[in-house]
Amino acid sequence: MSGFRGGIHPDGKKELAANKEIQTAEMPKKVTILLKQHAGCVAKPTVNIGDHVKTGQLIATVDGLGANIHSSITGRVAEIKEIETNVCGNVPAITIEHHGGDEWQLLEEKQPLEMIKDAGIVGMGGAMFPTHVKLCIPEGKKVDTLLVNGAECEPYLTCDYRLMLEKPKEIMEGIRIVKGILGVKKTMIAIEDNKKDVAEGFKDVEVKILKTKYPQGAEKTLIKAALRREVPPERLPFDAGVVVCNVGTIYAIQQAVKEKKPSVERIVTVSGAVNEPKNLLVRIGTPVKDIIRQCGGYKGKSARILNGGPMMGICIDEDDVVLKGSSGITVMNDKMVEEIEEQPCIRCAECINVCPMKLMPKLFADYSRAKKYSELKSLNIVDCFECGACTYVCPANIPLVEYIKEGKKRCKK
Amino acid sequence: MQKVTSPHIHARRKTAIIMWIVVLSLLPAAFFGIYNFGLNSFFIILVSVLVAVITELVINKLKKERITIADGSAALTGLLLGLCMSPRVPMWIPAVGSFVAIAIAKHAFGGLGHNIFNPALVGRAFLIAAWPIIMNSWVAPVPFGSPAWLHSYDAVTSATPLGIEKIQGHAVLLDKYPMIHSSLFFGNTGGTIGEVSAFLLLIGGLFMIITEIIDWRIPLGYIGTVALGAFALGKDPLFYLLAGGLFLGAFFMATDYVTSPLTRNGRWIFAVCCGILTIVMRLFAGMPEGVMYSILIMNAFVPLIDRFIRPKRFGT
Numbered sequence: 001m002s003g004f005r006g007g008i009h010p011d012g013k014k015e016l017a018a019n020k021e022i023q024t025a026e027m028p029k030k031v032t033i034l035l036k037q038h039a040g041c042v043a044k045p046t047v048n049i050g051d052h053v054k055t056g057q058l059i060a061t062v063d064g065l066g067a068n069i070h071s072s073i074t075g076r077v078a079e080i081k082e083i084e085t086n087v088c089g090n091v092p093a094i095t096i097e098h099h100g101g102d103e104w105q106l107l108e109e110k111q112p113l114e115m116i117k118d119a120g121i122v123g124m125g126g127a128m129f130p131t132h133v134k135l136c137i138p139e140g141k142k143v144d145t146l147l148v149n150g151a152e153c154e155p156y157l158t159c160d161y162r163l164m165l166e167k168p169k170e171i172m173e174g175i176r177i178v179k180g181i182l183g184v185k186k187t188m189i190a191i192e193d194n195k196k197d198v199a200e201g202f203k204d205v206e207v208k209i210l211k212t213k214y215p216q217g218a219e220k221t222l223i224k225a226a227l228r229r230e231v232p233p234e235r236l237p238f239d240a241g242v243v244v245c246n247v248g249t250i251y252a253i254q255q256a257v258k259e260k261k262p263s264v265e266r267i268v269t270v271s272g273a274v275n276e277p278k279n280l281l282v283r284i285g286t287p288v289k290d291i292i293r294q295c296g297g298y299k300g301k302s303a304r305i306l307n308g309g310p311m312m313g314i315c316i317d318e319d320d321v322v323l324k325g326s327s328g329i330t331v332m333n334d335k336m337v338e339e340i341e342e343q344p345c346i347r348c349a350e351c352i353n354v355c356p357m358k359l360m361p362k363l364f365a366d367y368s369r370a371k372k373y374s375e376l377k378s379l380n381i382v383d384c385f386e387c388g389a390c391t392y393v394c395p396a397n398i399p400l401v402e403y404i405k406e407g408k409k410r411c412k413k
Numbered sequence: 414m415q416k417v418t419s420p421h422i423h424a425r426r427k428t429a430i431i432m433w434i435v436v437l438s439l440l441p442a443a444f445f446g447i448y449n450f451g452l453n454s455f456f457i458i459l460v461s462v463l464v465a466v467i468t469e470l471v472i473n474k475l476k477k478e479r480i481t482i483a484d485g486s487a488a489l490t491g492l493l494l495g496l497c498m499s500p501r502v503p504m505w506i507p508a509v510g511s512f513v514a515i516a517i518a519k520h521a522f523g524g525l526g527h528n529i530f531n532p533a534l535v536g537r538a539f540l541i542a543a544w545p546i547i548m549n550s551w552v553a554p555v556p557f558g559s560p561a562w563l564h565s566y567d568a569v570t571s572a573t574p575l576g577i578e579k580i581q582g583h584a585v586l587l588d589k590y591p592m593i594h595s596s597l598f599f600g601n602t603g604g605t606i607g608e609v610s611a612f613l614l615l616i617g618g619l620f621m622i623i624t625e626i627i628d629w630r631i632p633l634g635y636i637g638t639v640a641l642g643a644f645a646l647g648k649d650p651l652f653y654l655l656a657g658g659l660f661l662g663a664f665f666m667a668t669d670y671v672t673s674p675l676t677r678n679g680r681w682i683f684a685v686c687c688g689i690l691t692i693v694m695r696l697f698a699g700m701p702e703g704v705m706y707s708i709l710i711m712n713a714f715v716p717l718i719d720r721f722i723r724p725k726r727f728g729t
Contacts, residue, residue, distance in 0.1 A: 008424070010422055010424075230727060230728040230729075231728050232729065233726055233727065233728045235728070304421060306419075306421060310419075310420060310421040310422045311419060311420045312420070314419065336422075337421070338422075338423055340423065344524065344525045344526040344527070345526045346431075346486075346525060347526060347670045347671050347673075348431065348670045349628075349675045349676070352675055352676060352724070358725060358726065359724070360675065360676075360723065360724070362675065380726055383727060386419070388419050388420035391420050392420050392422065392423055392424055393424050393426075394423075395427045395428045395431055396427075397423070401418050401419060401420070402418040405418065
């Protein structure tokens, strides 16, 4: 029996965009490219205001952990200033105004891992962890399997599904590149059974079909469900002999190594309360309102725009921009947003039953309220990756994720 | 910019829905109790529910908090208390019991979610301690629609099957109920209003298990332990399983979220201990029943169980 413990079955809403072929979005007039859209440190600009840049030209680099940043359009650097975001915090950003056509500066031919680093590829599933770091297996660790994450368990999102359906050859090529880097023999693509039809495109690789359940696509639950292995607490997939890559990342790797294209565009599912949900190939840094306009505008009174899906997505503004990790832009109108009022916990323990990490969210809320932060530590609050399953099921509308976030912050202090 | 923490969607099952589903699951057994013992039982249940709801409302007002009567928890407590009354108690008995259940067992401990003991059972335990004779007078079922059914006179006092077994022995029991198992299963015996029909309680219980309102581990662990215990001690397991308040207690009271453990393993321990206590009380203590005290005693151990029984950490 494959699967993981706990989890929930929210209404997938995939039908809104699942049948929409990937379309190339209009060339944006202006992009704002964040200098930190990756785990690690802020990148330093290598261009100045007024400089002319080509599509794919390096515009910022990092010294430590992080990823290169490239211009996603051809034009002129208009502004470099710090901006406020909910997704990445307060970070500097480079604004480029479109000018002329679309002239590309491609990557230099190098070893694949070097090219991935140069291309500034990060985890496209949303975590935005620098891929070249992920693919460097530390001394002493043995990795035997590459697990390609095609689970896409977030409601509404269909970008990975469309990619697997439309670009299987490219994904297979990407897989071969990554296998070569890692030196592993075994590869498995893990998908949920609501997108079985993509399996046809992958004849030469094992496709593991998992029962649809949220949060299947989280690294630890996916490894458990697909390979029956558990990653030890506070460790990485390496420690279970696995490297997990999202299909979007695999595609970006193929684009970098074969087409020499740096990470300047991605597929974004625009869904929810928009008139024409779509899967769009979007340049990084494109303002969200541009994309929503291309999807027929808002349907009803927009109440919330999310970077990602409704389970883990972060509230953004229509002036915010697409990031390397933006797998979706989900719009919720006033009818979809519930007014919820916190009520007393009735100890139904549903939060405990659905927690994929076997935690006790109810106690996190209790101890967080009581300010007993040492208890939170002993209940392994660090293991929580904030999938939100507990909050989703809570019949008393207790914002457990909020308590957990607060508790984690206090534990660090 | 809005700063709302994810997730942005929520399941539809809220506290009130859960409570009302439990109430619904109890209704077949409640109607059967009225059918079996007469119209008076209806008024006992009505008084019990009304006093529970009114007490809750008054306390909400006094505490100047949100009115919580719509969440169904007070009505459920009242209904459970009414169902564990003898069919011939005077009306002030359920009234006092419901008041104690809601005002003392629930709200004095901090309200919904904070009480250590099951409120309905505390109400009943209080009544039994204060008015033992009234609470322990039992009657036989009366024919539906007869004058005795309508006006509740002429009722024949009769001990419950567990009482007969305990005081007069198994032979007398079989003499009175030749088909004891089917009488118990369908509820054609003396007892409290809601406990007599094991069949309808089972239907309600299974409905709650299928709709995932209750955890099957608690009724299975509890009823299973009683059956195994009776068998091991050379008694008729089916009799001890069907008689008395075991089904009502195991499906509807031991499963109360607030007063049962949080983890699945903790619930197994809780249920098995309830079963052991019940069989010990029924066979070795002075009283014929044991369900109420077993659950109340185990309620007291819930914080301890929750302290020590925790899920194994992922990845270890």
